[in-house]
Amino acid sequence: MLKEDRHNIILEETSTNGSSSFQLLCKKLAVSEDTIRRDIRELDSRGLLKAVRGGAVSVSRIPHHxxxxxxxxxxxxxxxxxxxxxxxxxxxxxxxxxxxxxxxxxxxxxxxxxxxxxxxxxxxxxxxxxxxxxxxxxxxxxxxxxxxxxxxxxxxxxxxxxxxxxxxxxxxxxxxxxxxxxxxxxxxxxxxxxxxxxxxxxxxxxxxxxxxxxxxxxxxxxxxxxxxxxxxxxxxxxxxxxxxxxxx
Amino acid sequence: MLKEDRHNIILEETSTNGSSSFQLLCKKLAVSEDTIRRDIRELDSRGLLKAVRGGAVSVSRIPHHxxxxxxxxxxxxxxxxxxxxxxxxxxxxxxxxxxxxxxxxxxxxxxxxxxxxxxxxxxxxxxxxxxxxxxxxxxxxxxxxxxxxxxxxxxxxxxxxxxxxxxxxxxxxxxxxxxxxxxxxxxxxxxxxxxxxxxxxxxxxxxxxxxxxxxxxxxxxxxxxxxxxxxxxxxxxxxxxxxxxxxx
DNA sequence: CAATATTTTGCAAAATATCGCAAAATATAG
DNA sequence: CTATATTTTGCGATATTTTGCAAAATATTG
The missing domain is CATH 3.40.50.10470 (Translation initiation factor eif-2b; domain 2)
Known part of the structure; x- marks a missing residue:
């Protein structure tokens, strides 16, 4: 599986659920937690999601209130x-x-x-x-x-x-x-x-x-x-x- | 097999799946990985797909957000x-x-x-x-x-x-x-x-x-x-x- | 503050990419 | 058709990147 594909899956998972966890993702994609961690860090730096403790949340322009x-x-x-x-x-x-x-x-x-x-x-x-x-x-x-x-x-x-x-x-x-x-x-x-x-x-x-x-x-x-x-x-x-x- | 045919197959494979890998393609087309690599580099330079590590992804899949x-x-x-x-x-x-x-x-x-x-x-x-x-x-x-x-x-x-x-x-x-x-x-x-x-x-x-x-x-x-x-x-x-x- | 969970870091193995080169295939010219 | 140039292809050696592991550092919880 390509890294790009993994990134797409992570983004999709994150945006549909609002968030995603390392545990779930590394099982789903059959790679180590470290890899997911690095993927999420990369996607974060590109502004496509936000890395948080335990996983990632989708970036949203919509205010919290x-x-x-x-x-x-x-x-x-x-x-x-x-x-x-x-x-x-x-x-x-x-x-x-x-x-x-x-x-x-x-x-x-x-x-x-x-x-x-x-x-x-x-x-x-x-x-x-x-x-x-x-x-x-x-x-x-x-x-x-x-x-x-x-x-x-x-x-x-x-x-x-x-x-x-x-x-x-x-x-x-x-x-x-x-x-x-x-x-x-x-x-x-x-x-x-x-x-x-x-x-x-x-x-x-x-x-x-x-x-x-x-x-x-x-x-x-x-x-x-x-x-x-x-x-x-x-x-x-x-x-x-x-x-x-x-x-x- | 003509190079054109190979290119077409690569493009089709890439667009239907959203991505394609060197490994799969070189098996399918019975040529070396290097050849596929070069093909994909050429198709990339023509803007027909995007070369990534391990293969290629279809360009439509990359929204320029x-x-x-x-x-x-x-x-x-x-x-x-x-x-x-x-x-x-x-x-x-x-x-x-x-x-x-x-x-x-x-x-x-x-x-x-x-x-x-x-x-x-x-x-x-x-x-x-x-x-x-x-x-x-x-x-x-x-x-x-x-x-x-x-x-x-x-x-x-x-x-x-x-x-x-x-x-x-x-x-x-x-x-x-x-x-x-x-x-x-x-x-x-x-x-x-x-x-x-x-x-x-x-x-x-x-x-x-x-x-x-x-x-x-x-x-x-x-x-x-x-x-x-x-x-x-x-x-x-x-x-x-x-x-x-x-x-x- | 201790106990636990999570994250970071350094590292080595694996996977992948690049480069130079020579053989094979194809095209071109005479 | 032959000789020569050009392009394509595959191979091996050498970078580069990615990956998973384990230890150290950091954050969280009660």
């Missing part, structure tokens, strides 16, 4: 993302907003899926960086440094240029009457994305169901599909079914 | 960035393109500087994340996964909405007659940024001075200031001074 938010309820979000994935077909054009469940979906997008993703979220764009087929259109605008996404009039105008197949909506708060969130500009953005997509799919962990926040986005009944981590037969989903929303 | 570029000549780039910093005043609005020297400038921007930075580069936006005062406007468009920056018509239209104070131009190639670069879309973008700024400041490591690339951007004389890591009294900067360009 975002990462922290990301890690809450990660398992539920993965379940939600898997369900959402079944809705995506080849050649579709999709809106992805800055929600963390949506980000999870971006991460598990299969490599053979050929889609165009329009987003205002840096983390989403970053997750799709190594995807071979996904075309990414980034929405311009003023950068919000907290959520690491763009907002404002420019972003809204950008959205209005499209009419996409599906909008994957990261839900902040949902009640039987309204969809709402904690930030005015985020509310404006989410409304615009709903208006410029054929179908809106809400991604939502259970704890956000039946809650309301300051900024109204739109009536809940405008939602087409709602995905949570629970089974669709779970009782509190009934009121939503009555509104004509499909539960997944 | 900015992450890799970022680490070369880092010290020179820091010197350049420090000089560029002296040009920036409070309340100014600036264009930053995706050059690595420009990125270095974004990294060292003092915390008390209150500026608006308009960029198409994710790394630049990311570098400014922790800056308390810098407002960041991100230019939308199609995301290029290699350079991790946006390009295309949308991006150009975004640029045309502004007339900024200074454009910090990451130079790819500069001769006394022309500014040029290796990518058509990058050339378009750089031209647009020049046209929509009052002053253009070129950031350029010495090794790029007096070189030319495929895509013409604009006449060199349109540049207002040129910054390199060398002292301005360095002799080869004279021809540029003659064009009315200030050297820093």
């Amino acid at each position: 975002y990462r922290e938010r990301e890690h809450t309820d990660i398992e539920q979000k993965k379940v939600i993302a898997k369900k959402a994935l079944t809705l995506i077909k080849n050649k579709q054009v999709l809106f992805f907003d800055g929600g963390t469940s949506v980000l999870e979906l971006a991460k598990i997008l299969p490599a053979d899926l050929n889609v165009t993703i329009i987003t205002n979220s840096f983390p989403v764009a970053n997750a799709l960086e190594d995807h071979p087929l996904a075309e990414v259109i980034f929405l311009g605008g003023r950068l919000n440094k907290m959520s690491f996404a763009t907002f404002g009039n420019e972003t809204l105008k950008g959205i209005s240029k499209f009419k996409v197949d599906i909008y994957f909506f990261g839900i902040c708060s949902i009640s039987t009457s309204s969809l709402s969130c904690k930030d005015l500009e985020d509310a404006e953005l989410k409304l615009a994305m709903m208006q410029h997509s054929v179908k809106t799919v809400g991604l939502c962990t259970w704890d956000k169901v039946n809650s309301e926040s300051t900024y109204f986005i739109r009536e809940t009944k405008e939602l087409d599909i709602l995905i949570t981590e629970k089974d669709k037969s779970a009782s509190p989903s009934k009121p939503f079914t009555k509104l004509g929303i499909e539960i997944l | 900015y992450r890799e570029r970022e680490h070369t000549d880092i010290e020179q780039k820091k010197v350049i960035a420090k000089k560029a910093l002296t040009l920036i005043k409070n309340k100014q609005v600036l264009f930053f393109d995706g050059g690595t020297s420009v990125l270095e400038l974004a990294k060292i921007l003092p915390a008390d500087l209150n500026v608006t930075i308009i960029t198409n580069s994710f790394p630049v936006a990311n570098a400014l994340e922790d800056h308390p005062l810098a407002e960041v406007i991100f230019l939308g468009g199609r995301l290029n996964k290699m350079s991790f920056a946006t390009f295309g018509n949308e991006t150009l239209k975004g640029i045309s909405k502004f007339k900024v104070d200074i454009y910090f131009f990451g130079i790819c190639s500069i001769s006394t007659s022309s500014l040029s670069c290796k990518d058509l879309e990058d050339a378009e973008l750089k031209l647009a940024m020049m046209q929509h700024s009052v002053k253009t400041v070129g950031l350029c490591t010495w090794d790029k001075v007096n070189s030319e690339s495929t895509y013409f951007i604009r006449e060199t004389k349109e540049l207002d200031i040129l910054i390199t890591e060398k002292d301005k009294s360095a002799s080869p900067s004279k021809p540029f001074t003659k064009l009315g360009i200030e050297i820093l």
Whole structure:
């Protein structure tokens, strides 16, 4: 096996898992730990990953405060993302907003899926960086440094240029009457994305169901599909079914 | 067997597997390892694959990531960035393109500087994340996964909405007659940024001075200031001074 | 601070690369 | 067709690089 091949495998392992260990890698590649150690040091010096004690972590331009938010309820979000994935077909054009469940979906997008993703979220764009087929259109605008996404009039105008197949909506708060969130500009953005997509799919962990926040986005009944981590037969989903929303 | 046939087999083997080794190839083709070695060296020089220790890897597999570029000549780039910093005043609005020297400038921007930075580069936006005062406007468009920056018509239209104070131009190639670069879309973008700024400041490591690339951007004389890591009294900067360009 | 795990360092063996050269193959000229 | 030049190929000797091991140094944990 070529050193180059080893390097590629190490990079792939590191970027897909976020990290990799000497122990695992030296077993997988059938070389000594020292060799892996030297490989990782070399890749580090080239800036392709970061060597740490015990192995390596992937370099990411995405700030840590975002990462922290990301890690809450990660398992539920993965379940939600898997369900959402079944809705995506080849050649579709999709809106992805800055929600963390949506980000999870971006991460598990299969490599053979050929889609165009329009987003205002840096983390989403970053997750799709190594995807071979996904075309990414980034929405311009003023950068919000907290959520690491763009907002404002420019972003809204950008959205209005499209009419996409599906909008994957990261839900902040949902009640039987309204969809709402904690930030005015985020509310404006989410409304615009709903208006410029054929179908809106809400991604939502259970704890956000039946809650309301300051900024109204739109009536809940405008939602087409709602995905949570629970089974669709779970009782509190009934009121939503009555509104004509499909539960997944 | 013709040499051409061997070359074709080597290329096919390399591109289908992503890599190929001398050992395998010399067995498969029933020639000595030296012959394969020479073949691969020739194919490398023609840019059809990349020779590495032990064999060859396919060129498509080697993404020219900015992450890799970022680490070369880092010290020179820091010197350049420090000089560029002296040009920036409070309340100014600036264009930053995706050059690595420009990125270095974004990294060292003092915390008390209150500026608006308009960029198409994710790394630049990311570098400014922790800056308390810098407002960041991100230019939308199609995301290029290699350079991790946006390009295309949308991006150009975004640029045309502004007339900024200074454009910090990451130079790819500069001769006394022309500014040029290796990518058509990058050339378009750089031209647009020049046209929509009052002053253009070129950031350029010495090794790029007096070189030319495929895509013409604009006449060199349109540049207002040129910054390199060398002292301005360095002799080869004279021809540029003659064009009315200030050297820093 | 001791016990343990991890990393660094120097080193020798193995693998790989380079160089010069001569034999073989191919091309060119008369 | 023959003689000569040119290119290609394989071989052996000699660098250079890579690899795994063991001891020493360093970091981590309780």
